[in-house]
Amino acid sequence: MKTSHLIIASAVAAAIGLPGTVLGQAKAETEKCYGVSKAGQNDCQTASSSCAGTSKKDAQADAWIAVPKGTCAKIVGASLTPSK
Amino acid sequence: MADGAPSPLPTGIGLRARHLEELPVRKPDVGFLEIHAENYLNGGPALKRVERLRADYRFSLHAVGLSLGSAEGLDAVHLARVKALVDRLQPDLVSDHLSWSVTSATYLNDLLPLPYTEESLAVVCRNVERLQESLGRRVLVENPSSYLSFTHSTIGEAEFLAAIVARTGCGLLCDVNNIHVTCSNMRLDPTAYLDALPRSAIGEFHLAGHVINDADGETILIDDHGSRVAEPVWALLREALARFGEQPTLIEWDTDVPDLDVLIDEAARADRERRAFHMGAAA
Amino acid sequence: MSALSLADLQTAFRSACLGSDSPDLAALVDGERIGADARLRIYRHHVFDSLSTALGATFSSVLSLVGEGFFRMLAREYIAHTPPSGPVLSEYGADFPDFIERHERVRDLVYLADAARLDWALTRAYGSDGGTALTAAALAAIAPEALGELRLRLRMGVSLLRSAYPVDRIWAVAHGKDDASIDLASGGVELVVFQRDDDAAFARLTRGEAAMLVACDGATGLAVALERASDADSSFDFATALPKFLNLDILAAP
Numbered sequence: 343m344k345t346s347h348l349i350i351a352s353a354v355a356a357a358i359g360l361p362g363t364v365l366g367q368a369k370a371e372t373e374k375c376y377g378v379s380k381a382g383q384n385d386c387q388t389a390s391s392s393c394a395g396t397s398k399k400d401a402q403a404d405a406w407i408a409v410p411k412g413t414c415a416k417i418v419g420a421s422l423t424p425s426k
Numbered sequence: 427m428a429d430g431a432p433s434p435l436p437t438g439i440g441l442r443a444r445h446l447e448e449l450p451v452r453k454p455d456v457g458f459l460e461i462h463a464e465n466y467l468n469g470g471p472a473l474k475r476v477e478r479l480r481a482d483y484r485f486s487l488h489a490v491g492l493s494l495g496s497a498e499g500l501d502a503v504h505l506a507r508v509k510a511l512v513d514r515l516q517p518d519l520v521s522d523h524l525s526w527s528v529t530s531a532t533y534l535n536d537l538l539p540l541p542y543t544e545e546s547l548a549v550v551c552r553n554v555e556r557l558q559e560s561l562g563r564r565v566l567v568e569n570p571s572s573y574l575s576f577t578h579s580t581i582g583e584a585e586f587l588a589a590i591v592a593r594t595g596c597g598l599l600c601d602v603n604n605i606h607v608t609c610s611n612m613r614l615d616p617t618a619y620l621d622a623l624p625r626s627a628i629g630e631f632h633l634a635g636h637v638i639n640d641a642d643g644e645t646i647l648i649d650d651h652g653s654r655v656a657e658p659v660w661a662l663l664r665e666a667l668a669r670f671g672e673q674p675t676l677i678e679w680d681t682d683v684p685d686l687d688v689l690i691d692e693a694a695r696a697d698r699e700r701r702a703f704h705m706g707a708a709a
Numbered sequence: 710m711s712a713l714s715l716a717d718l719q720t721a722f723r724s725a726c727l728g729s730d731s732p733d734l735a736a737l738v739d740g741e742r743i744g745a746d747a748r749l750r751i752y753r754h755h756v757f758d759s760l761s762t763a764l765g766a767t768f769s770s771v772l773s774l775v776g777e778g779f780f781r782m783l784a785r786e787y788i789a790h791t792p793p794s795g796p797v798l799s800e801y802g803a804d805f806p807d808f809i810e811r812h813e814r815v816r817d818l819v820y821l822a823d824a825a826r827l828d829w830a831l832t833r834a835y836g837s838d839g840g841t842a843l844t845a846a847a848l849a850a851i852a853p854e855a856l857g858e859l860r861l862r863l864r865m866g867v868s869l870l871r872s873a874y875p876v877d878r879i880w881a882v883a884h885g886k887d888d889a890s891i892d893l894a895s896g897g898v899e900l901v902v903f904q905r906d907d908d909a910a911f912a913r914l915t916r917g918e919a920a921m922l923v924a925c926d927g928a929t930g931l932a933v934a935l936e937r938a939s940d941a942d943s944s945f946d947f948a949t950a951l952p953k954f955l956n957l958d959i960l961a962a963p
Contacts, residue, residue: 350931351853353948357955358845381832382763382798383443384464385680386490386523386537387634387651412776413883414818419893464797469838470866471907491796497716504796529719533793534726535759536752538719541737545715574748575739578712613742641747648751 434700437693438486440678445686446475453482454690458518460486460676466515467507473514480515486630486674487517491533494553494567495526495540505560512561519630519674521566521599522557524550524587541576542586547593554594566629567591568599571607571636571649583608584622597629600673602666603659607636607647616662620669628670633659633696634678652681654692660699667703675700712737725749726756728789760788763798767832768805770824773883775815783812799836802829820874820893824883827876827911830868830902834909837866842958851963857932861925864961866904869914869922873897877911903959912957917945922954 436457441449443465459479466473476485489508492500512520525537540546550567558565567590569583581589587598600623609616635653639646655677677692713721713733721734731749738745761784765772772780787808793801806829809815810822842864851859863869870876874893877900881887899919902911914922920941924934938945954960 347854347857347932350856350935350947353951354848354851354853354856356948357951358849381835382767382801384462384490384535384796384798385442385651385759386462386488386678387649387680408776408778408782410775410779410815410818412772412774412779414774414821416882416888416890417774417818417820417879417893418890465799467797468799468836470836470904471909472835475907493796497714497719501796526719527796529716529723531794532723533796534723534756535763535793535796535798536726536755538722538726538752541712541715541718543712543715549715573751574745576712576718576737577739578737641751642743644743646743646751 434672434704435484435674437675437677437696437700438484439689439693440488440676440680441476441479442679442683443472444683445689446472448686450475450479450482452686454686456483456690456693458484458486458674458676460488460519460678463487463489463508463511464491467511473511476515485515485517486519486521486676487512487515489520489522490537491527492522492553492557493526493528493533494522494524494557495538495546495550496528496553497526497549498529500553500556501528501531505557509560512563519566519599520561520563521568521630523568523570524583524590525570537570539570539572539574539576542579542581542583544580547581547586547589550590551593554590554596558594558596564595564597566597566599568601568632569604569608571601571604571611571647573611573641573646573648575612582622583614584619588622588624588627591624591627596627598623598627599630599632600628600666600670601632601634602663603632603634603636603655604649606656606659606662607649610645610647617665620662620665623670625670628666628673631663631666631670631673631675632678633663633675633692634680650681651678654688655695660695663696663699664703667700668707672700672704722752726753727792728753757785757788760793760798760801761785764788764802764805767799767802768825768828770828770880770883771805771809771821774818774821774824774879783809783815786812799832805829820872820876820879823870823872823874823876824879826870826872827880827900827902830870830900831909831911833868834866834902834904837904839904840865841962843955843960843962845955847962848955858930859963860928860930861934862928862961863922863926864903864959866909867959868902869919869926870900870902870911871897871919872900876900877913880911901957901959903957905958915942915945915950917942918950918953921945921947921950922959925960 438458438460439456441459441461523537527534527538605616605619609619633655634651635655637648637650639648675696677689721731725731725734735745738748761781764784787805806822806825809825815821875895875898877898878891899914900911901914917938921934921938924937935947
């Protein structure tokens with residue numbers, strides 16, 4: 343079905359005609375603060391205290407000693423065991 | 427001041443993401459705010475907050491990713507973005523480090539050490555000149571913390587910095603903690619290091635905490651910016667003040683960034699050290 | 710051992726930082742008191758540590774879902790494989806979601822890649838200049854007969870995310886804002902991710918709303934976009950959708 347220009351125009355007119363208070367109210371209901379201002383940050387320390395130490399070995403990329411152990415436990419319907 | 431010198435700018439603090447909401451509300455009485463250029467290149471809410479803070483604070487722009495020591499030269503795209511930010515914020519000071527972090531378009535996110543050779547000196551000077559030409563202003567180059575030195579280095583680090591100043595007309599950011607860390611790790615004399623820096627080029631002091639760790643069973647100091655300034659670094663600040671006089675001074679903290687009050691308190695300590703030095707100098 | 714050129718030294722240092730031993734480089738490092746390998750290890754550790762921390766900050770849902778130990782292993786592999794190509798760390802990790810999707814160790818956490826895509830979209834929305842949003846007043850200025858051909862575009866930094874899983878609720882659980890357990894069988898979502906004055910946020914869309922925005926972003930005129938929306942969702946109502954889009958400031962000013 344071809345959407346008529348009349349339908350588009352009337353919907354636009356209706357949206358434009360909404361009072362500002364209604365728009366503002368809807369905004370308050372639909373938006374939340376997600377606090378993502380901590381995305382990866384550049385800093386200028388040149389090392390962290392764990393960088394030295396007597397350990398000669400790096401944590402090895404192929405030594406997968408860890409399994410997922412986080413809030414994924416609350417997500418059901420998926421296995422928590424990493425596949426082999 | 428008793429000696430008629432202009433009243434020094436109170437010590438500043440490094441602006442970190444976790445304080446972005448608190449600072450505009452509290453407006454603590456610190457001398458200036460220093461931001462890392464790479465965290466504000468995109469625009470968006472973080473930059474808007476910083477721009478609003480400009481009504482109350484002076485700013486210093488500290489870049490950490492220009493990679494002034496890269497043999498391949500400066501990244502034109504990154505340079506243009508930093509220039510746009512400098513033009514937008516008009517900071518009092520602009521700085522980056524005597525180090526490198528980019529090679530073959532890979533960014534390694536560390537302030538990596540250079541061999542101090544004539545070849546490196548030519549590379550760094552070319553990059554500093556290009557940066558200053560692009561920004562249309564003088565920049566400050568900061569001495570890094572180092573954990574190694576190269577056997578083929580032919581120039582001392584302080585002398586290398588002095589040569590950059592002589593060839594490019596740039597200034598120096600004297601990171602007092604980094605001098606302490608590097609000199610301890612390389613068994614150098616920090617007062618001799620200070621003596622070798624060109625006095626008139628110093629344009630800022632940095633202060634931060636380090637941690638004492640070990641490698642191969644030997645003590646090594648790690649510049650983690652995760653604690654208060656250590657006593658030997660305060661002592662070295664007094665030595666630096668005696669040589670270079672009053673400079674904009676900054677407290678940096680990057681690891682486990684504490685409450686804003688801790689930074690304010692640390693800045694107040696720096697102010698006491700600086701005042702005590704002035705009283706002594708005036709007496 | 711003759712000295713390397715600075716360019717070769719930096720190439721070798723890059724390899725050393727990313728995990729390969731480099732005897733040529735080690736031979737140039739003064740090993741007095743502390744050996745060259747131990748000194749180089751400090752830099753290698755810091756490169757991985759700091760980049761892993763940066764990825765964890767950007768992909769905070771993934772970090773929470775799998776826990777820190779597992780996340781660092783994922784990050785370590787990713788960093789070695791795809792180190793940053795530029796110096797802005799909030800821009801690092803564009804293909805981390807795809808890396809997760811392909812990674813066999815997390816194949817059973819089927820929703821994890823979409824959680825990463827939402828993290829990435831939020832970070833992009835936050836780190837965007839944003840531009841100017843379309844307003845009702847700007848729409849009112851357009852002649853009614855021109856509306857059918859009007860090309861609405863998403864505002865800079867706004868993105869659409871379709872997931873077969875309730876990834877918005879998964880985000881809430883990962884960030885401690887929802888304590889309920891989530892059944893993946895409860896169905897997928899269409900999300901729009903956008904910037905707010907001081908933050909970034911997301912909101913659910915109906916299938917029709919999402920289809921309309923996808924069409925608009927594909928540079929079709931409004932009339933065609935509305936047809937696509939109705940085809941995707943017979944209950945689509947433009948008169949409801951338009952005020953919602955205007956409220957969220959997700960459309961760009963013409």
